[in-house]
Amino acid sequence: MAIPGNLLSPTTESIDPNTSGWAPKLNCTISKGGGGRNGDGCLLVKSKAAGETQVRTVSSYTVTPGVTYQAFADASGATVPERIGIRWLNALGLEISLTWSLVTMTAAAAWHRISVAATAPVGAYKAQVLLSMMTPAAPNVVSYFENVYLGLPIRTTGNLFGFGTESTEIDASGWTPEVNATLSRQVPVVSWSATWYWAGGHTLAITATAAGNAAAATVDRPAVTPGVEYLAHAYLQPPTLSSVAWIELRFYDANGNQIQTTRAVLAPPGTGMYRQYVSAVAPTAAATCGIAAGLDGAAAGQVLRLETVVVQAFSPSVTGSVIPYASSSFEQGTGGWTVPSGPATLARTTPWGAAAYTGSYSLAVTSATAATSTLRSPLAPVTEGVNWRVQIIVRHGAGSWTSVRVRTHWYDSVGGDLGTSTGLAYAVPPGSWYLLVSDAVAPAGATQAAVEVVGIAASSTSVLWVDGVALWQVLPLVAVETASSDGYIRLTLRELPVDYLMSVYRVTPDGKRALVRGADGLIDQQPVTSDAMVLEDHEAPLGVEVWYRIELYSSPGVISSTRSSESVTLTLADINTAWLKDPANPQRNCLVVVQEAPDWERPIEQAAHVIRGRRNKVILSGRRQGLEGDLAIWTRSDAEREALHLLLDSGNTLLWQANPGMGVDDMYVAVANVSEGRVGKLAQEQWRTWTLPLTEQDMPVTTGVNGAAGRTWQDVVAEFATCADLLTVYSTSEDLLLDRRMG
Template sequence: MAIPGNLLSPTTESIDPNTSGWTTKLNCTIGKGIGGRNGDGCLSVRSIAAGEMQARTVSSYPVVAGTVYYTFADTSGATSTGERIGIRWLNSSGGEISITWSLSTLTASASWHRVSVAGPAPVGATQAQVLLGSTEVGASVSHFWENVYLGAPIRTLGNLLPFNVESSEIDASGWTPEVNATISRQVPVVSWAATWYYAGGHTLAVTATSAGNAAAVTVDRPAVTPGVEYMAYAYLQPPTLSSVAWLELRFYDANGNQIQATRAVLAPPGTGFYRQLLSDTAPAGAATCGIAAGLDGAAAGQVLRLETVVVRAAPELVAGTVIPYANGSFEQSIGGWTVPTGVATLSRSTPWGAAGWAGSYSLRASSSTATASTLRSPKAPIPDGEGLNWRARIVTSVGAGAWSSVTVRTHWYDATGSSLGTSTGTVYGVPAGSWYLLTADGIAPDGATQAAVEVVATASSAASVLYVDAVALWQVLPLTAVEAVPADGYIQLTLRELPADYLISVYRITSDGARTLVRGADGLIDQQPIVSDAMVLEDHEAPLGVPVAYRIELYSSPGVLASTRTSDTVILTLADINTTWLKDPGNPQRNCLVVVQAAPEWERPIEQAAHVIRGRRNKVVLSGRRQGREGDLAIWTRTDAEREALHLLLDSGNVLLWQAAPGMGVDDMYVSVANISEGRIGRLAQEQWRTWTLPLTEQDMPVTTAVNGAAGRTWQDVVAEFATCQDLLDVYATSEDLLLDRRMG
């Protein structure tokens, strides 16, 4: 699979099917190896003599001076030293200006591991090449490379911290020592997944100067909003199994004074990299935040490494849940849970990864006797929730012993915190061997303003352990909702409570029973992976004036249908029958509503060959199949804005969807548009109306086209990367380019 945003061609990236994207630069020959991970091929670079050898891309790629570019590759070399990757900056004549090299890896390794570097293009640079380098002990020693990327920095969407703090690929300037530490960068041997593009080669190294506690903190302090819950995480590599490595989320007031700190301690199962998460709500008076990391009780010279450092708005475990992430995920602690009745004791599961459904930890409830215990979450507000139905959910697993029953219910409270009782709850039997999702619905009584999730667990043997994770409480909205948006010409379909790790297909069903797949961000939605429990789709290809419903099919695995849903019926209308929609299925932001001047006079061409047979009166005509309709659509645009929008729609040359009002004798039609003509309707220069002739040729519905969109990108991602509006103007030509992160050059 091609790396998103890669300037390199798929062949150069994956070395499949050949090595045509690469050439030698120093002391080497190249060939195609096998055993790669991004396709089977890899680049084999073989030394001619002992010493450094280098290979480079054949092509040079356009860059903009001052813009930061990032390159990485996966590599393997059992005996290599000086292993590194670089960006070679060239001027307009192809002359070398400089090279931005990564640090060398700390050790040699035959396993696939990552090297990377980032840096701004220097003044005068117009092109760049990727360099691959290593130092070999002798002649005919091979080093292997694949999965090579060059392009814009790959950042975690929503991260408040800039790229160089998240990754330390440029330098270590985003961090400062806080106590008993020095800061540097290192490139350890780490085998990241081939498709995990957020982790690079450089890591931040926090080295204890002397025995004792050591810590470092970010220099950057992004803005936060009081009352909003934020999540922080980083991959931590402790120096020893017994190390006390921690991550801390800090909040500061407008004067830079620290007013709150929340810490999570890593419980490492080894000395690799482990992602530690934590979250907390920004307190009153909070203006900025930061991240700190460190070691408690470190020995002199011990090193804590960090990779992929992120702080962002905390995600919801279920869309609309009122349980904060910290109280429902147990990544840093037991989340404030208590045991109001029973003998159970609570703790966070350990070590990292031993028991967890949402993240790497869960709540561990241990009962010393075969009795019942009640586990209760902290209270959470349920704004305007009285009289409404609420659903409590947990995901649970038996860790040891046995549990005869587990009851899930909701405990209600008024504004003063006084109990209003509990919902009836639902009783489940929980066998050993897997994780089970348990839910229970309840109506909030009059006066209820707060609620807590309760789990009544009955152990059937002594020394029993129950794990609880992914706790949520949310107002139950319709599983499937549909709404017509006639002003913009689409139907909005909202799907809730979708099962994780399932596949989904979405069909549009018209009154004649015809089923058509709906288009999404990855093309037609046909057994695509579910990435969120809530999904909002805009169907811009829905027909006008026709009753439409949607069928949703959920698959537990490819081809294995697990369940289906059907939406209500809705009709998309067109207010003015004299108007018509011209739509780009892959770019609905370009759709145009225009006025019809005259409908096409259709022709349906056919390929024919006429043969005269001697002695026969009639010719013999051999015909192909009659082709689709062709004709000229005459339209008007009424304003300069409509005219510019129509040009934007037509500029791409994409297949378009033409939709007219019902009863006009024209069915919805996919068309390509040939040479267009644009004219004025009068001699007055200020007249904005224009007359257009669009030569249309009927086309089949595009099958592989996907809907372009922000793909999770928000203004926070823009603010984290660009300081001023002028910086944006230097990178993006249009607002659409900004939306799609489509950069100049």
């Protein structure tokens, strides 16, 4: 699949079906190799003689001076290491400068990532990607390259850190040594998935200056909000299996004083790259946060490497869960769980990745004897009188378990015991992870609750793994509400099965069904990627009662379940107005005043033939076409006029919706040449009269709804220091919304 945002063509990126996107630059020949992962093809580079070899993209790609760009590729070479570069060219195609990555630390036949990022220099107009084998000792030395990218930096959406701190692809300036350490950048050989674009290339290397503890911390300290839970993670590569490598999430007050530290220690299964999580709630006085990492008891010269450093506001895997991440996923310990009764002991599973459903660890519950044990989570806030659902994900680890019961224990505001729910008991046979749930209504006075797990061990040394704990108020599976002033219906879907397929239909009283539009077009057996989803249906008819049908598929064509919503009606306050909408860009939708409805024509292609000796012509006709006519409207202000221009600028197919009873059905239309005139002679008059020539169109099927794709203002703050910095990057606020940059 093509890498999102890649300036390179698919052929140049994947070297499929040929090498036409590449040309030798220095001391080499090229051909197409096999065994690639982004398609079967790969670029085979062979040295002509001893010395460095270089290849470049045939095309050069437009860049903007002052903007940061990233290039990466996957490489394979058993003989010599590689590097990747960006070649900056001026408007005449002449080379201004080169930006090279560091050289890979060793040669390796396994596919591994090489990467570089830099700011386009002054005078740069175009750029090319360079791939290099470093100084083969003889001719006919071969290396392979594929999965090549050039474009804007790919960073983690929602990361409070900017790209430079997250990736160290540019430099290590986002970090500072703290204790017994020096910092540098290195490019170790690490194999990443061909579709994992957020890691690879340069890593931050923390080297212990002498024997003892060594640490480094971020200089970058993004703002945080007190009371909000934050989740940090990074890939750590320890120097030895026995190394004590750790990551910390730190909070600072407004004066820069460190006021809280939460550490998570990596339990490495080897010396590869392992992602370690750590989470904490920002304390009352917190103003900023940072990340630190290090080694305890390091030997002199030992190196800890970091990759893809992220801190972001925590979003629970189950929307609305009140259980903190530390008590849910057990990434940094036992998460505050206790054993109020029974012989069971608690520990975090070890090593990394040995037993986990979410993250890399789970809670290991060990019962030395055949007995019943009760496990209890820390208290979490709840609301009385409403239904709450508790969920755990468990797996039989060793021994045997008669049953596992999951329930909720209720408490008042001062910790007074209000009893437990009955819960549900489940059998947990060996071999799989099982999701266990139970529901209960919080009793009067309940403000806090704990999740309780009651396990009955049937033999000595029985082990149960617990993960994915959640407690949330059970809201309607389907909720629907109208936003008539903005011309759309909002549909909220909850507790969706992730990795299933889903279709969403709008149903009218006559039984007709129409697919609802989402980000990837009409939602017709599209993958479910989140357990909760909010859809805005901007194509719902006006003045007509509608309801929604949701079909869930376990596999293509196999319906697992269906859901339906209540009926709602979208209204139009003034029958003299009508909506003009862009299905792909609902932010451009305009409410306009109708001056005069069209007088419709339905053209038809005809050929008339005169037959000698016959009175009547012979007419050969095609099929009669859709409606055509001129819609006359008014705009009442400069703001409405500018909005209508924005709507019409794209030339996209539009949706025209008038109030029922006006003799016009909802219609998709193309708008031809537009005329704009003044209503009166006064120069200050803001009203305008418009004539829009309309031609009826079919509903766009593949067009998706543009949106921020998960970006928030935090992503903007992480990349730009001031609002003024945005002016040179985005032409309009819509461009900012869609991350559509100039150049």
